[in-house]
Amino acid sequence: MRIYKYLMLFALVGGLFTSCSKDDDVVSTDDTPTEQKQIEGNLELEIKDFIWKGLNYWYLYKGEVPELADNAFSTESEYIEFLEGYSTPESFFNEGLLYEEDRFSWIVDDYEELENTFAGVRTTTGINYGLAYIDSDSNDLVGIIRYIVEGSPADMEGLQRGMLFTEIDGQQLTLENYRTLLGSETLTFGFAEFTENGIEANGMETTLTKVQLNENPILVAKTLDVDGIKVGYLMYNSFVHDYDDELNDVFAQFKNDGVTELVLDLRYNGGGRVSTAVDLASMITGQFKDKIIIRTKYNANIDAQLSEASKVTRFDDMIFDGNESDHPDHTPMPINSLNLDKVYVLATGSSASASELIINGLAPYINVVHVGKKTVGKVQASITLYDANVPYYEKVGLNPDHKYAMQPLISTSTNADGEAYPGGLIPDIEVSEKWDNFGTLGDPNEPLLAAALNDITSNRSFLRAIDEGKFIPNVVGESFEEEDAYRNMYIDVPAGEEFKKMKVTDFKD
Incomplete structure (x- = not known):
């Protein structure tokens, strides 16, 4: 029954909903409040109830939205009236509860389509x-x-x-x-x-x-011999967990080829899964196992309940390590690492989220040479929340009557040195894509790659490839911008086992 879930709301608001108002003339044959029955008998109210509870529990900007406060409503009837004040779940989410400066949270009416997008x-x-x-x-x-x-x-x-x-x-x-x-x-x-x-x-x-x-996010992976230097080139277009094994295989090949320099091409990569970004950073390096790559902050209620250890993410040496070992369909796999102390990253105004995490997260440890243009500047991460049992990110006890899910921002992050990039990351070597000299991806004469190779080798012959072309576009749109997951950075199970041990009542004021 869904009574359990509604009772969880009572705990969230500090016991507010534990009994009916004295002003309500209620005749009932059981102890279930009338308003609870109103919600359970009305699918739209059930969905809105899930939206409020999920955001009240997880939303990064809970403290900035008065309607999400634990004491926001003085009576059960007032809460019901608030839910009914918006015509659709979408308007309730976007107009009633979303923080005005939040550009990246969203709601969908079919979580299966959302999951497909995350899987590429x-x-x-x-x-x-x-x-x-x-x-x-x-x-x-x-x-x-x-x-x-x-x-x-x-x-x-x-x-x-x-x-x-x-x-x-x-x-x-x-x-x-x-x-x-x-x-x-x-x-x-x-x-x-x-x-x-x-x-x-x-x-x-x-x-x-x-x-x-x-779509396999690994578009091009090859080893170039440039003036006797073995340079690995990887064009990687999204941080998709389903292709982590293949990504690891690419680095195995780089190791076998004797690669000593790496050009990581993220110029069109709008982000994706955080754990994949951490694994990729560990493939590039390898010598920093257990060192901090990002520090994470949640809303005040959640942040106060967590240990400092659970609010950091560290370099690792295994794919599906730690929390990811909960996936029974996968076997832990050692990460193939290059142990580099320098990496070239091609990034542009289309590079966001997990792509930026790679640059910023590696910066305290190795020399990261950013070639291209300023990036988007997205430091927050989101999580998929289902109308399911608390804590909502596990598909357990799903409401069978709809497929709504939310993808709210729940955390913000910095690198190990406390540095973030809300205004975007500035390139070390600024190069624009010129559409009349677009080049072939992976070709040493493609302008962005040529700029990196010129810095690696000091071979001035690459300068001609960089300088040719006149049409520097003012880009106003691109693929996938119509998708809700556009430029998203997401996590699956935040802070590991600590969240699984927490109860909703832990978040009472």
């Missing part, structure tokens, strides 16, 4: 694109293909990185219509090219229908 499964043509103004005099946009997902419809049609498009279904892309046009299930791309007069349509068209794909 999405419905797509296979084109990862960026969008920019054609010129400064209009809102007309041009898109460029940044990369193609292997095995996708776009791959089957032979589309390639660097191809430009200006039209979808015969309509010019503009700032006002691009989300609608690119959101269609079937799209006809109208291609364009650079000419002496600027960007012009070339008459080529391709029609693609979106399909569900599993």
Whole structure:
């Protein structure tokens, strides 16, 4: 029965809901409050009740939202009236409870779709694109293909990185219509090219229908021999836990190849799972096991209950180590580490969250050379909360009547030295992608990679590749921005076993 879950709310608000108000003329055959029955008999109220309880328990900005205070409501009826004051669960979440400065929390009505996104499964043509103004005099946009997902419809049609498009279904892309046009299930791309007069349509068209794909975030992994130096190059596009084994295999190959320098390409990587980022940092290094990579802070109620040890995340030497050993379908695997004391990271305005964690988390320990542009600046992490038994992140006792889930921010972090990057990380070597000199990913003459190789080797021949090209775009949109998980950094089980031992009553005022 769901009575248990509602009773947990009573404890959360300091015993407020332990009895009916004297003003309520209630005749009942049991001890269940009338308002509780109202919630259990109304699916929309059940969902809103879950939203309030989950945010009251976990939300990083609980202290900034008066409606989430444990003593926010003086009577049960007042609480019910508050739930009923919003027309939908979405409006209740976004307008009633979300902190005004929070840009990254969201709610979904189908947690299975959300879980697929985190696993790298999405419905797509296979084109990862960026969008920019054609010129400064209009809102007309041009898109460029940044990369193609292997095995996708776009791959089957032979589309390639660097191809430009200006039209979808015969309509010019503009700032006002691009989300609608690119959101269609079937799209006809109208291609364009650079000419002496600027960007012009070339008459080529391709029609693609979106399909569900599993995108491997490891797009390119290769060892380059540059002036006798073995340089590992890894283009990694999302921190997806399902591909950790393959990521570890890449580093095994780098070790076998004798790699002594590494260029990690995160230029389009918007983030993902924190534990994968920690494992990747441990693959790059290896000599810092058990050293702190990030320090984490939660809301005041949760933070006060945790030991200092549980509020830090450390370098490790095993995939699925620690808390992750709870996954019975996986076997712990030793991490293949390069033991580097320097790494080059290609990062841009599309790099966020876990990508930034890599740069900032490694900085106290090794020389991290950031090549590219300033990053997004996202230091908070979120967690998936289900309408389930407390503490809500475990799918135990799920409400079978709906699939709503929340992804609220629950923590913020710094590196071991207490440094964060809310304004974005500034590059050490600033290089812009020029769309008329886009290059091939993994090719030593691709401008961002060439900038890193020039610094590694001091080979001035790379400067020509860096300097060519004139079209530096003002990017206004890109792939996946329509997804709720866009630029997200998330965790599964926060603070390990300590949270499993905690009860809701621990958070009473």
